[in-house]
Amino acid sequence: MLAIDVVSTVFLALGAFFMITGTIGLLKFPDFYTRLHATGKCDTLGQILVIIGCMIYEGFTLITIKLLMVSAFYLLVGPAGTHALMKAAYVTGLPVWKKGDKRM
Amino acid sequence: MDLVEMKRDHRAFAIILTFCVMFAFWMLLSAWTVYLVEPYDLFVVSSKGILAALIVTFLTYEIFVPNRGENVLLKMQRFIPYLGWELWQIYLATIDVTKRVFGILEVDPRIIEFDTTLRSDFALVTFGNSITLTPGTITIDIEPEKGRYIVHAIAKEPADSLTVDQIMQKKVGYVFMEE
Amino acid sequence: MILPFLVVGIIIASTILVCSYRAIRGPGTFNRIVAANVIGTKAIVLLILAGYIIERPQFIDIALMYAAIAFIGTIIIAKYVERGELCSR
Numbered sequence: 001m002l003a004i005d006v007v008s009t010v011f012l013a014l015g016a017f018f019m020i021t022g023t024i025g026l027l028k029f030p031d032f033y034t035r036l037h038a039t040g041k042c043d044t045l046g047q048i049l050v051i052i053g054c055m056i057y058e059g060f061t062l063i064t065i066k067l068l069m070v071s072a073f074y075l076l077v078g079p080a081g082t083h084a085l086m087k088a089a090y091v092t093g094l095p096v097w098k099k100g101d102k103r104m
Numbered sequence: 105m106d107l108v109e110m111k112r113d114h115r116a117f118a119i120i121l122t123f124c125v126m127f128a129f130w131m132l133l134s135a136w137t138v139y140l141v142e143p144y145d146l147f148v149v150s151s152k153g154i155l156a157a158l159i160v161t162f163l164t165y166e167i168f169v170p171n172r173g174e175n176v177l178l179k180m181q182r183f184i185p186y187l188g189w190e191l192w193q194i195y196l197a198t199i200d201v202t203k204r205v206f207g208i209l210e211v212d213p214r215i216i217e218f219d220t221t222l223r224s225d226f227a228l229v230t231f232g233n234s235i236t237l238t239p240g241t242i243t244i245d246i247e248p249e250k251g252r253y254i255v256h257a258i259a260k261e262p263a264d265s266l267t268v269d270q271i272m273q274k275k276v277g278y279v280f281m282e283e
Numbered sequence: 284m285i286l287p288f289l290v291v292g293i294i295i296a297s298t299i300l301v302c303s304y305r306a307i308r309g310p311g312t313f314n315r316i317v318a319a320n321v322i323g324t325k326a327i328v329l330l331i332l333a334g335y336i337i338e339r340p341q342f343i344d345i346a347l348m349y350a351a352i353a354f355i356g357t358i359i360i361a362k363y364v365e366r367g368e369l370c371s372r
Binding site for chain 1: 132133194195197198201202204205211212213214215232233236237240242243244245254256258
Binding site for chain 1: 284287288291294295298301302304305310311313314316317318320321324325327328331332335340343344346347350351354357358361362364365
Protein backbone atom coordinates (compact mmCIF):
# COMPACT_ATOMS: atom_id res chain seq x y z
CA MET A 1 0.00 0.00 0.00
CA LEU A 2 1.27 3.46 -0.84
CA ALA A 3 1.69 6.19 1.77
CA ILE A 4 -1.12 8.28 0.28
CA ASP A 5 -3.57 5.40 0.74
CA VAL A 6 -2.68 5.07 4.43
CA VAL A 7 -3.08 8.81 5.12
CA SER A 8 -6.40 8.89 3.27
CA THR A 9 -7.70 5.90 5.25
CA VAL A 10 -6.76 7.58 8.55
CA PHE A 11 -8.78 10.69 7.65
CA LEU A 12 -11.78 8.59 6.58
CA ALA A 13 -11.71 6.64 9.85
CA LEU A 14 -11.53 9.83 11.94
CA GLY A 15 -14.47 11.33 10.05
CA ALA A 16 -16.56 8.19 10.62
CA PHE A 17 -15.69 8.21 14.34
CA PHE A 18 -16.87 11.81 14.77
CA MET A 19 -20.11 11.04 12.97
CA ILE A 20 -20.76 8.08 15.30
CA THR A 21 -20.13 10.38 18.28
CA GLY A 22 -22.62 12.91 16.96
CA THR A 23 -25.32 10.26 16.65
CA ILE A 24 -24.69 8.87 20.16
CA GLY A 25 -25.07 12.44 21.43
CA LEU A 26 -28.38 12.73 19.56
CA LEU A 27 -29.72 9.72 21.49
CA LYS A 28 -28.20 10.45 24.87
CA PHE A 29 -28.68 14.17 25.58
CA PRO A 30 -31.70 15.17 27.65
CA ASP A 31 -33.09 18.19 25.76
CA PHE A 32 -33.70 19.54 22.24
CA TYR A 33 -31.22 22.42 22.61
CA THR A 34 -28.36 20.18 23.73
CA ARG A 35 -29.08 17.73 20.91
CA LEU A 36 -28.62 20.58 18.43
CA HIS A 37 -25.22 21.26 20.04
CA ALA A 38 -24.16 17.67 19.40
CA THR A 39 -25.29 17.31 15.81
CA GLY A 40 -24.49 20.82 14.60
CA LYS A 41 -20.82 20.62 15.56
CA CYS A 42 -19.89 16.95 15.19
CA ASP A 43 -21.55 16.47 11.81
CA THR A 44 -19.79 19.49 10.31
CA LEU A 45 -16.30 18.38 11.29
CA GLY A 46 -16.95 14.71 10.45
CA GLN A 47 -18.05 15.64 6.96
CA ILE A 48 -15.02 17.89 6.42
CA LEU A 49 -12.63 15.11 7.48
CA VAL A 50 -14.23 12.52 5.19
CA ILE A 51 -14.06 14.90 2.24
CA ILE A 52 -10.40 15.75 3.01
CA GLY A 53 -9.67 12.01 2.99
CA CYS A 54 -11.25 11.70 -0.46
CA MET A 55 -9.34 14.77 -1.68
CA ILE A 56 -5.96 13.36 -0.59
CA TYR A 57 -6.70 10.12 -2.41
CA GLU A 58 -7.40 11.96 -5.64
CA GLY A 59 -4.43 14.31 -6.19
CA PHE A 60 -4.62 17.60 -8.10
CA THR A 61 -7.44 17.21 -10.62
CA LEU A 62 -10.76 18.93 -11.32
CA ILE A 63 -12.54 16.58 -8.90
CA THR A 64 -10.52 17.96 -5.97
CA ILE A 65 -11.87 21.47 -6.63
CA LYS A 66 -15.45 20.16 -6.76
CA LEU A 67 -15.01 18.34 -3.43
CA LEU A 68 -13.54 21.50 -1.91
CA MET A 69 -16.63 23.39 -3.03
CA VAL A 70 -18.99 20.87 -1.41
CA SER A 71 -17.17 21.08 1.90
CA ALA A 72 -16.85 24.88 1.86
CA PHE A 73 -20.57 25.21 1.09
CA TYR A 74 -21.52 22.99 4.01
CA LEU A 75 -19.18 24.88 6.33
CA LEU A 76 -21.11 28.06 5.54
CA VAL A 77 -24.69 26.74 5.67
CA GLY A 78 -24.49 24.13 8.46
CA PRO A 79 -24.30 26.60 11.37
CA ALA A 80 -26.87 28.88 9.70
CA GLY A 81 -29.44 26.05 9.58
CA THR A 82 -28.70 25.13 13.20
CA HIS A 83 -29.26 28.72 14.30
CA ALA A 84 -32.53 28.96 12.34
CA LEU A 85 -33.94 25.83 14.03
CA MET A 86 -32.90 27.01 17.48
CA LYS A 87 -34.47 30.43 17.02
CA ALA A 88 -37.76 28.87 15.85
CA ALA A 89 -37.87 26.66 18.95
CA TYR A 90 -37.03 29.48 21.39
CA VAL A 91 -39.58 31.94 19.99
CA THR A 92 -42.37 29.32 20.03
CA GLY A 93 -41.70 28.61 23.70
CA LEU A 94 -40.05 25.20 24.01
CA PRO A 95 -38.97 24.71 27.66
CA VAL A 96 -35.22 24.73 28.46
CA TRP A 97 -33.80 21.88 30.54
CA LYS A 98 -32.05 22.85 33.77
CA LYS A 99 -29.92 20.40 35.72
CA GLY A 100 -32.04 18.11 37.88
CA ASP A 101 -35.22 18.11 35.77
CA LYS A 102 -36.90 15.15 34.18
CA ARG A 103 -35.60 14.11 30.74
CA MET A 104 -37.59 15.50 27.80
CA MET B 105 -36.62 43.52 1.34
CA ASP B 106 -36.23 47.07 0.05
CA LEU B 107 -34.13 47.53 -3.08
CA VAL B 108 -31.32 50.05 -2.78
CA GLU B 109 -31.14 52.82 -5.38
CA MET B 110 -28.03 52.29 -7.50
CA LYS B 111 -26.13 54.81 -9.61
CA ARG B 112 -25.72 54.06 -13.33
CA ASP B 113 -22.00 53.33 -13.45
CA HIS B 114 -22.21 51.20 -10.31
CA ARG B 115 -24.97 49.19 -11.97
CA ALA B 116 -22.79 48.54 -15.05
CA PHE B 117 -19.86 47.53 -12.84
CA ALA B 118 -22.12 45.13 -10.89
CA ILE B 119 -23.47 43.45 -14.04
CA ILE B 120 -20.03 42.97 -15.61
CA LEU B 121 -18.43 41.64 -12.42
CA THR B 122 -21.27 39.20 -11.70
CA PHE B 123 -21.27 37.93 -15.30
CA CYS B 124 -17.51 37.28 -15.25
CA VAL B 125 -17.68 35.40 -11.95
CA MET B 126 -20.66 33.28 -13.06
CA PHE B 127 -19.08 32.38 -16.40
CA ALA B 128 -15.75 31.48 -14.80
CA PHE B 129 -17.57 29.24 -12.30
CA TRP B 130 -19.47 27.46 -15.09
CA MET B 131 -16.31 26.95 -17.08
CA LEU B 132 -14.52 25.53 -14.05
CA LEU B 133 -17.28 23.03 -13.34
CA SER B 134 -18.19 21.88 -16.85
CA ALA B 135 -15.98 22.56 -19.78
CA TRP B 136 -12.37 23.54 -19.21
CA THR B 137 -10.86 20.30 -20.49
CA VAL B 138 -12.59 20.83 -23.85
CA TYR B 139 -10.50 23.97 -24.40
CA LEU B 140 -7.31 21.95 -23.98
CA VAL B 141 -8.32 19.21 -26.41
CA GLU B 142 -10.11 21.04 -29.28
CA PRO B 143 -9.48 24.80 -29.27
CA TYR B 144 -11.46 25.62 -32.40
CA ASP B 145 -14.76 24.35 -30.94
CA LEU B 146 -14.73 27.27 -28.49
CA PHE B 147 -17.92 29.08 -29.41
CA VAL B 148 -20.20 26.06 -29.77
CA VAL B 149 -19.30 24.70 -26.36
CA SER B 150 -19.35 27.95 -24.44
CA SER B 151 -22.60 29.32 -25.92
CA LYS B 152 -24.59 27.34 -23.38
CA GLY B 153 -22.41 28.71 -20.60
CA ILE B 154 -22.84 32.30 -21.79
CA LEU B 155 -26.64 31.89 -21.94
CA ALA B 156 -26.85 30.40 -18.44
CA ALA B 157 -24.52 33.04 -17.00
CA LEU B 158 -26.55 35.85 -18.60
CA ILE B 159 -29.85 34.59 -17.13
CA VAL B 160 -28.44 34.26 -13.61
CA THR B 161 -26.70 37.65 -13.84
CA PHE B 162 -29.81 39.57 -14.72
CA LEU B 163 -31.76 37.94 -11.92
CA THR B 164 -29.27 38.47 -9.11
CA TYR B 165 -26.76 41.26 -9.80
CA GLU B 166 -28.18 43.57 -7.14
CA ILE B 167 -27.51 41.07 -4.36
CA PHE B 168 -23.99 40.03 -5.27
CA VAL B 169 -22.30 43.43 -5.51
CA PRO B 170 -23.72 45.67 -2.79
CA ASN B 171 -23.03 49.36 -2.34
CA ARG B 172 -19.41 49.84 -1.47
CA GLY B 173 -18.41 50.29 2.15
CA GLU B 174 -15.17 51.83 3.37
CA ASN B 175 -11.76 50.14 3.37
CA VAL B 176 -13.06 46.91 1.82
CA LEU B 177 -9.59 45.74 0.77
CA LEU B 178 -8.13 46.12 4.26
CA LYS B 179 -11.03 44.24 5.84
CA MET B 180 -10.62 41.38 3.37
CA GLN B 181 -6.92 41.22 4.16
CA ARG B 182 -7.55 40.91 7.89
CA PHE B 183 -10.32 38.37 7.38
CA ILE B 184 -8.13 35.45 6.22
CA PRO B 185 -6.13 34.84 9.45
CA TYR B 186 -9.47 35.05 11.28
CA LEU B 187 -10.73 32.17 9.11
CA GLY B 188 -7.70 30.10 10.10
CA TRP B 189 -8.38 30.72 13.81
CA GLU B 190 -11.98 29.73 13.30
CA LEU B 191 -11.10 26.36 11.69
CA TRP B 192 -8.98 25.59 14.75
CA GLN B 193 -11.98 26.43 16.96
CA ILE B 194 -14.18 23.99 15.00
CA TYR B 195 -11.76 21.20 15.87
CA LEU B 196 -11.74 22.20 19.56
CA ALA B 197 -15.56 22.37 19.58
CA THR B 198 -15.87 18.79 18.34
CA ILE B 199 -13.41 17.50 20.97
CA ASP B 200 -15.46 19.33 23.62
CA VAL B 201 -18.74 17.74 22.50
CA THR B 202 -17.08 14.30 22.45
CA LYS B 203 -16.01 14.73 26.08
CA ARG B 204 -19.53 15.75 27.10
CA VAL B 205 -21.13 12.81 25.28
CA PHE B 206 -18.95 10.21 27.00
CA GLY B 207 -19.42 11.72 30.43
CA ILE B 208 -16.00 13.21 31.13
CA LEU B 209 -17.34 16.77 31.50
CA GLU B 210 -20.86 17.65 32.66
CA VAL B 211 -23.96 19.04 30.93
CA ASP B 212 -25.51 22.07 32.69
CA PRO B 213 -27.16 24.37 30.11
CA ARG B 214 -28.09 28.01 30.57
CA ILE B 215 -29.10 31.07 28.49
CA ILE B 216 -27.06 34.33 28.56
CA GLU B 217 -27.41 37.79 26.97
CA PHE B 218 -24.78 40.43 26.21
CA ASP B 219 -24.16 43.57 24.12
CA THR B 220 -21.43 44.27 21.56
CA THR B 221 -20.25 47.29 19.56
CA LEU B 222 -20.80 45.79 16.09
CA ARG B 223 -23.43 47.40 13.88
CA SER B 224 -23.04 46.45 10.20
CA ASP B 225 -24.81 43.41 8.70
CA PHE B 226 -21.75 41.44 7.68
CA ALA B 227 -20.01 41.85 11.05
CA LEU B 228 -23.10 40.72 12.98
CA VAL B 229 -23.55 37.62 10.81
CA THR B 230 -19.85 36.68 11.05
CA PHE B 231 -19.88 36.98 14.82
CA GLY B 232 -23.08 34.92 15.07
CA ASN B 233 -21.59 32.15 12.91
CA SER B 234 -18.41 32.18 15.00
CA ILE B 235 -20.37 31.77 18.24
CA THR B 236 -22.04 28.69 16.76
CA LEU B 237 -18.67 27.20 15.79
CA THR B 238 -17.01 27.86 19.19
CA PRO B 239 -17.00 25.09 21.84
CA GLY B 240 -20.19 25.11 23.84
CA THR B 241 -22.34 27.98 22.52
CA ILE B 242 -25.03 28.52 19.87
CA THR B 243 -26.60 31.87 18.87
CA ILE B 244 -30.36 32.17 19.39
CA ASP B 245 -31.28 35.73 18.49
CA ILE B 246 -29.66 38.98 17.30
CA GLU B 247 -30.99 42.55 17.65
CA PRO B 248 -29.33 44.78 15.04
CA GLU B 249 -29.90 48.19 16.71
CA LYS B 250 -28.14 47.54 19.99
CA GLY B 251 -25.88 44.65 18.94
CA ARG B 252 -27.43 42.37 21.55
CA TYR B 253 -26.94 38.60 21.33
CA ILE B 254 -28.98 35.89 23.10
CA VAL B 255 -26.85 32.75 23.37
CA HIS B 256 -27.48 29.22 24.68
CA ALA B 257 -24.41 27.80 26.46
CA ILE B 258 -23.97 24.18 27.48
CA ALA B 259 -21.94 24.67 30.72
CA LYS B 260 -20.33 27.37 32.85
CA GLU B 261 -16.88 27.57 31.19
CA PRO B 262 -18.01 28.35 27.60
CA ALA B 263 -20.46 30.92 28.99
CA ASP B 264 -17.65 32.63 30.92
CA SER B 265 -15.34 32.73 27.91
CA LEU B 266 -17.95 34.83 26.09
CA THR B 267 -19.07 37.26 28.79
CA VAL B 268 -16.06 37.59 31.10
CA ASP B 269 -12.99 37.07 28.89
CA GLN B 270 -14.36 38.51 25.58
CA ILE B 271 -11.66 37.10 23.33
CA MET B 272 -13.88 36.81 20.26
CA GLN B 273 -15.32 40.32 20.51
CA LYS B 274 -11.80 41.77 20.37
CA LYS B 275 -10.87 39.65 17.35
CA VAL B 276 -13.99 40.48 15.33
CA GLY B 277 -13.72 44.13 16.34
CA TYR B 278 -10.15 44.17 15.03
CA VAL B 279 -11.13 42.62 11.68
CA PHE B 280 -14.07 44.98 10.98
CA MET B 281 -12.38 47.95 12.65
CA GLU B 282 -14.75 48.04 15.63
CA GLU B 283 -17.94 49.01 13.93
CA MET C 284 -8.44 0.47 -2.59
CA ILE C 285 -12.21 0.15 -2.67
CA LEU C 286 -12.28 -1.64 0.72
CA PRO C 287 -11.83 1.40 3.06
CA PHE C 288 -14.55 3.35 1.19
CA LEU C 289 -16.91 0.37 1.46
CA VAL C 290 -16.34 -0.07 5.21
CA VAL C 291 -16.82 3.64 5.99
CA GLY C 292 -19.94 3.69 3.81
CA ILE C 293 -21.48 0.79 5.73
CA ILE C 294 -20.66 2.46 9.07
CA ILE C 295 -22.34 5.72 8.04
CA ALA C 296 -25.39 3.85 6.66
CA SER C 297 -25.87 2.07 9.98
CA THR C 298 -25.60 5.46 11.72
CA ILE C 299 -28.55 6.63 9.64
CA LEU C 300 -30.61 3.68 10.95
CA VAL C 301 -29.72 4.53 14.56
CA CYS C 302 -30.68 8.16 13.96
CA SER C 303 -34.15 7.20 12.77
CA TYR C 304 -34.97 6.12 16.35
CA ARG C 305 -34.99 9.77 17.29
CA ALA C 306 -37.13 10.55 14.25
CA ILE C 307 -39.82 8.09 15.37
CA ARG C 308 -39.62 8.58 19.13
CA GLY C 309 -38.78 12.24 19.72
CA PRO C 310 -41.53 14.01 21.67
CA GLY C 311 -42.78 16.94 19.59
CA THR C 312 -42.03 18.39 16.15
CA PHE C 313 -38.55 19.80 16.66
CA ASN C 314 -36.73 16.58 17.46
CA ARG C 315 -38.04 15.06 14.26
CA ILE C 316 -36.84 18.06 12.21
CA VAL C 317 -33.34 17.68 13.69
CA ALA C 318 -33.28 13.96 12.84
CA ALA C 319 -34.30 14.69 9.23
CA ASN C 320 -31.56 17.31 8.95
CA VAL C 321 -28.92 14.87 10.23
CA ILE C 322 -30.07 12.17 7.79
CA GLY C 323 -29.77 14.69 4.95
CA THR C 324 -26.20 15.57 5.97
CA LYS C 325 -25.13 11.96 6.09
CA ALA C 326 -26.77 11.32 2.72
CA ILE C 327 -24.42 13.88 1.12
CA VAL C 328 -21.38 12.00 2.44
CA LEU C 329 -22.83 8.67 1.34
CA LEU C 330 -23.33 9.97 -2.21
CA ILE C 331 -19.67 10.97 -2.49
CA LEU C 332 -18.48 7.62 -1.12
CA ALA C 333 -20.81 5.73 -3.48
CA GLY C 334 -19.24 7.66 -6.35
CA TYR C 335 -15.84 6.33 -5.30
CA ILE C 336 -17.03 2.73 -4.92
CA ILE C 337 -18.69 2.48 -8.34
CA GLU C 338 -15.87 4.57 -9.90
CA ARG C 339 -18.09 7.20 -11.53
CA PRO C 340 -17.05 10.76 -10.65
CA GLN C 341 -20.40 12.31 -11.62
CA PHE C 342 -21.91 11.63 -8.19
CA ILE C 343 -20.15 14.66 -6.75
CA ASP C 344 -22.33 17.03 -8.80
CA ILE C 345 -25.44 15.30 -7.42
CA ALA C 346 -24.08 15.72 -3.88
CA LEU C 347 -23.56 19.47 -4.44
CA MET C 348 -27.15 19.94 -5.68
CA TYR C 349 -28.58 17.90 -2.81
CA ALA C 350 -26.66 19.96 -0.25
CA ALA C 351 -28.19 23.18 -1.61
CA ILE C 352 -31.74 21.77 -1.68
CA ALA C 353 -31.55 20.27 1.83
CA PHE C 354 -30.37 23.59 3.27
CA ILE C 355 -33.25 25.49 1.67
CA GLY C 356 -35.72 22.89 2.96
CA THR C 357 -34.49 23.24 6.54
CA ILE C 358 -34.74 27.04 6.46
CA ILE C 359 -38.29 26.94 5.03
CA ILE C 360 -39.53 24.48 7.66
CA ALA C 361 -37.97 26.53 10.48
CA LYS C 362 -39.61 29.72 9.16
CA TYR C 363 -43.00 28.01 8.84
CA VAL C 364 -42.99 26.56 12.36
CA GLU C 365 -41.93 29.92 13.80
CA ARG C 366 -44.60 32.08 12.21
CA GLY C 367 -47.53 29.79 11.36
CA GLU C 368 -47.51 30.92 7.71
CA LEU C 369 -44.90 31.18 4.97
CA CYS C 370 -45.19 34.73 3.59
CA SER C 371 -46.94 37.56 5.43
CA ARG C 372 -48.66 40.24 3.40
